[in-house]
Amino acid sequence: MAESTPARERTRREIVQQAMTLFANDGYNATSLQDIATAAGCSKATVLYHFNGKAAVLAAVLGPSQQALKELVAEAEALPPEQRQEAAIVGFARLAVEFRGLIAVLQDVLMVLDEMPEFDDLVADGIKLTELMAGQDADRLELDIAKFAVNGLLGECRHPGERSDAELLDLCETAMRRLLTPARPPSGS
Incomplete structure (x- = not known):
């Protein structure tokens, strides 16, 4: 036995x-x-x-990335408010690169993910992380920009091999910051 x-x-x-x-x-x-x-x-x-079915197999496939997302959200939420957005941006970019092979799988089922109870936590954590990336006291437009940024980042990460992990991570972090963080006045102003 x-x-x-x-x-x-x-x-x-x-x-x-x-x-x-x-x-x-x-x-x-x-x-x-x-x-x-x-x-x-x-x-x-x-x-x-x-x-107990194909959705359960998918849940096992996505399990490590789902756990990493849950941990990222918990870590970001534990930070002081002024540090949450940056932690969420950096963490999400890191996860997207680390799990880039699964992004095509995730995007293939994204439209029906909320119909699969196995993924209730994944959907909730994805929404929470998007809110954290939008920033403290984000309005509707900032939330929409965060969703747009997430979709763009995921789309870019779907193409394995076109960029090294380091190049992709740099691109993702830079793009997310430019879209989601307020413009800072030039130094000396």
Whole structure:
């Protein structure tokens, strides 16, 4: 019995890894549970033994990024108000680069994400982070600009290989700051 647990864990990890690759390459909607099973070298029944459906597989694929987002929101909210926006911008840019391979997957399901209860926390944390990036006492326009900036950043991160991680991180942080932080008067003014 002791050997079956590691085998189960390996099978589960293989299913998640193969699903991530298929979702990223073919899209969530174009990938079936049978596709995942075939890629993982197991039966569809085995996939369903580990997960109660394709949305649960997606939840496992997005799990690490979802946890990182939750931690970022908690860290930013714990900061003094004048430091929250910068922490949210830097943290979001870092997460977008770190998890850039999953962005295409996330954007593939974005329109129906709020219909999947597995992602209620992810949606709530995404909204909260967008509010933090908009800044303290943001008005409706500033919130809309933050949403625009997030979508642009995610779109840019969908293209792996076009920029190094360092180049992409610099681009994302710079663009977000220019869009979301108030212009500072030139020094000496």
